[in-house]
Amino acid sequence: MNSSTRQSDLDFAADLFKAADKMRGALEPSEYKHVALGLIFLKYISEAFQAMHDQLSQDEYADPEEPEEYLAENVFWVPEKARWSHIQAQARSENIGKIIDDAMEAIEAMPTNESLKGVLPKIYARPTLDKTMLGELVDLFSNIKLHDNADRARDLLGRVYEYFISGFAGAEGKRGGEFFTPRSVVRTLVEMLEPYEGRVYDPCCGSGGMFIQSEKFIEEHGGNPLNLAVYGQEINHTTWRLAKMNLAVHGIDADIQWDSAGSFHQDKHPTLKADYILANPPFNISDWGGERLVEDARWQYGTPPRGNANFAWLQHIIHHLAPRGHAGVVLANGSMSSQTSGEGEIRKRLIEEDRVDCMVALPGQLFYSTQIPVCLWILSRDKSANGLRDRRGEVLFIDARNLGHMVDRVRRDFSDDDIEKIAGTYRRWRAKAETLDANSWEAYEDEAGFCKSSNLEVIRKFDYVLTPGRYVDPVSNAGNTDFPSEFAALKSELTDQLDRSSELESALRAIVGLEAFND
Numbered sequence: 001m002n003s004s005t006r007q008s009d010l011d012f013a014a015d016l017f018k019a020a021d022k023m024r025g026a027l028e029p030s031e032y033k034h035v036a037l038g039l040i041f042l043k044y045i046s047e048a049f050q051a052m053h054d055q056l057s058q059d060e061y062a063d064p065e066e067p068e069e070y071l072a073e074n075v076f077w078v079p080e081k082a083r084w085s086h087i088q089a090q091a092r093s094e095n096i097g098k099i100i101d102d103a104m105e106a107i108e109a110m111p112t113n114e115s116l117k118g119v120l121p122k123i124y125a126r127p128t129l130d131k132t133m134l135g136e137l138v139d140l141f142s143n144i145k146l147h148d149n150a151d152r153a154r155d156l157l158g159r160v161y162e163y164f165i166s167g168f169a170g171a172e173g174k175r176g177g178e179f180f181t182p183r184s185v186v187r188t189l190v191e192m193l194e195p196y197e198g199r200v201y202d203p204c205c206g207s208g209g210m211f212i213q214s215e216k217f218i219e220e221h222g223g224n225p226l227n228l229a230v231y232g233q234e235i236n237h238t239t240w241r242l243a244k245m246n247l248a249v250h251g252i253d254a255d256i257q258w259d260s261a262g263s264f265h266q267d268k269h270p271t272l273k274a275d276y277i278l279a280n281p282p283f284n285i286s287d288w289g290g291e292r293l294v295e296d297a298r299w300q301y302g303t304p305p306r307g308n309a310n311f312a313w314l315q316h317i318i319h320h321l322a323p324r325g326h327a328g329v330v331l332a333n334g335s336m337s338s339q340t341s342g343e344g345e346i347r348k349r350l351i352e353e354d355r356v357d358c359m360v361a362l363p364g365q366l367f368y369s370t371q372i373p374v375c376l377w378i379l380s381r382d383k384s385a386n387g388l389r390d391r392r393g394e395v396l397f398i399d400a401r402n403l404g405h406m407v408d409r410v411r412r413d414f415s416d417d418d419i420e421k422i423a424g425t426y427r428r429w430r431a432k433a434e435t436l437d438a439n440s441w442e443a444y445e446d447e448a449g450f451c452k453s454s455n456l457e458v459i460r461k462f463d464y465v466l467t468p469g470r471y472v473d474p475v476s477n478a479g480n481t482d483f484p485s486e487f488a489a490l491k492s493e494l495t496d497q498l499d500r501s502s503e504l505e506s507a508l509r510a511i512v513g514l515e516a517f518n519d
Contacts, residue, residue, distance in 0.1 A: 012156070013163035019140055023133050023169070029171035034238075035129065036137065037164055038121040041245045042103060043141050044157040045076045046084035068421070074253060079106040088142050091135040097125035100134070119244045123257050156511045158212075159251045165207050165246065170411075180206060181280040181330070182366055184404075184414035186213045188254050189278050189328035191356070191423035192378060198275030201320055203263040203313075205232035205256060208243035210278040212250050230254035231269050235262035264312060265289055274320050277327035281313040283374070284332050288312060301349040305341030310334070314344075318355060318379060324386040327379040333361070336375055336466040348464040351395070351456065355379050358396040358426050361468045363404050365412040373401065375468075378426065389432045395459065396421055396429045397468035398451045427514035449475040 015140065024032040030256035052075045063069060067077040078085065082103035090099050104120040107113055124134060137416035144157060162183075165443055166344045169180035202210045211232065215225045230252060234240040240258035247254045273369075288309040293299075298319040304312035310331050317327050336359065338344065350356055358378035367370055383391040403418040428444040429451075446452050452472045462470050 016169045033168035049078040071112045084408045091138040100124040195276040201274035208246045273322040280330040302346035321381045329377040360398040363469040397471040399468040399472045448473040
C-alpha cells in the first residue's frame with residue numbers, strides 16, 4: 001500500500017471517529033468503545049464472509065452455505081441473521097439492540113467460530129443504551145463501502161478499528177494506557193527488532209498492538225505474515241476481548257490467553273521460547289504478588305523486590321526467549337538506575353551476563369497513561385551471531401529525549417524520520433559489514449547528543465547505571481552559538497539529575513517509613 005492510500009485511510013478513519021464520537025452523548029468513552037468496536041468487528045466479519053460467499057457461489061464444485069468451506073480459508077461463518085445487510089435493514093427498529101445482541105450470540109454459537117466464544121460484546125439491548133444513537137452508528141459504519149477489491153475493504157476496516165482503539169485510549173486518558181501502547185512506540189520497537197518470521201510473544205498484550213505492527217512490518221518488507229506465530233497473554237478480560245477482535249479484524253491467527261492471575265502467577269505459555277518478545281508492562285506495579293514467587297525458576301538474575309515488578313517482567317521475558325531470541329521492553333526510567341531492594345544487583349547480573357544489547361531513553365508525554373519519560377530495554381540471548389556482528393561486551397546507548405513533536409497540548413509523537421533515526425542507528429550498529437554494503441547503509445558512528453557505543457569496562461565505572469545520558473557525549477560547545485542545541489543538551493542533563501533525585505527520595509522515604517506521605 002502506498003503512502004497516499006495509507007494517509008487517505010487514516011483521514012477517513014479520523015473523520016469516522018469524530019462522527020461516531022459526536023453520537024455517544026453522555027456515555028463514558030470506556031463504555032462507548034465496546035459499543036463502537038463491536039459494531040466495527042461485526043461489519044468486518046460480515047464483509048469478509050460476503051466476499052468469500054460470492055467467490056464460492058461462482059465455483060460449481062463449492063457450496064457457499066457450507067461453514068467448513070469458510071473455516072479452511074480462516075474466514076468466520078456468519079449466520080444470515082448476523083450479516084450486516086440484515087443489521088443495516090433493521091437500523092431504525094426499536095429492537096435494534098436485541099437484533100445486534102442476537103447476531104453476536106449467533107456468531108459465537110457456530111461450531112466453526114470456536115475462537116470467538118465469549119469474546120463478542122452482547123451489550124446492545126441494555127435499556128440505558130439509546131437506540132436512536134445505535135441505529136445512527138450502524139448507518140455510519142455502513143458507509144465503509146466495499147471497494148473494487150474486497151481485501152482492500154477489509155484492510156480499511158482494520159485501520160478503522162485500530163484508529164478507534166487509539167482514539168478511545170486518548171479519550172480515557174490514564175485508563176486508556178491499560179489497553180493501548182502508542183503506535184509510534186510500538187513501531188520503534190518493531191523496526192528495531194525486525195520480526196520477519198518466527199514466534200512473537202507479548203506477556204501483557206493489551207489490545208494486541210505489538211502483533212498488528214509486527215504483521216505490518218512483514219508486509220511492508222515483502223515477507224509472508226504466515227511465517228509469524230503469535231502468542232500472548234492478558235490479565236484483564238475486557239482487554240483480552242478487545243485483543244481477540246482486533247487480531248481477527250486484521251486477519252491474524254493468534255494464541256492469546258486470558259487468566260485473571262496474570263503471566264507471573266498463571267503463565268499460559270510455560271514452555272514457549274520466543275524468537276521475539278515485545279512488551280509494554282504496567283509501570284512500577286507494587287501489588288504483583290512477588291512474595292508468592294520467591295523461589296521461582298524465572299529469577300535467574302536475582303529475586304525481584306516485592307514492591308516493584310519491573311525486574312520481574314525483564315526476567316520473565318528473558319526466561320521465554322529462544323537461544324537466539326531478541327526482546328524489546330518498555331519500562332519506567334527508574335529501571336535504568338535504581339539501586340533499591342536489590343534492583344541494582346539484578347541489573348548488574350543482566351549486564352555482566354551480556355543480556356542487554358541497547359538502551360533507549362524516550363521523551364516524556366508519549367503515553368496516554370503517564371507523563372513520565374520511559375525507556376526501551378533491548379535484550380538479546382546471544383549477542384555473538386545470528387546473522388549479526390559479534391557484540392559481546394558492548395551496549396549501544398541512544399538518547400532520544402529530544403526527538404518527537406507535540407500533537408496537542410499534552411501528548412508527543414514520533415515522526416517516521418524520528419523512528420528511523422532510532423531504529424536505523426541500532427540496525428547499523430549491530431549489522432555485519434556485508435549487511436551494511438548490501439543495504440547501502442553507512443557504517444555506525446557515535447553521534448554527540450544522540451548515541452554512543454560503550455563497553456562493560458565503562459559501564460562498571462558508572463556502577464551499572466544504564467541511563468543513556470551518562471554515556472552519550474554532549475554536543476560540543478566549541479565555537480557553537482546554536483542556543484537551541486546547547487539548551488537541549490543542558491535540559492537532557494538536568495532531566496537525568498532530576499530522575500536520580502526522585503529515585504533517591506523514594507529510597508529515603510522507604511527507609512524511614514514515609515510512604516504514607518507520598519502524593
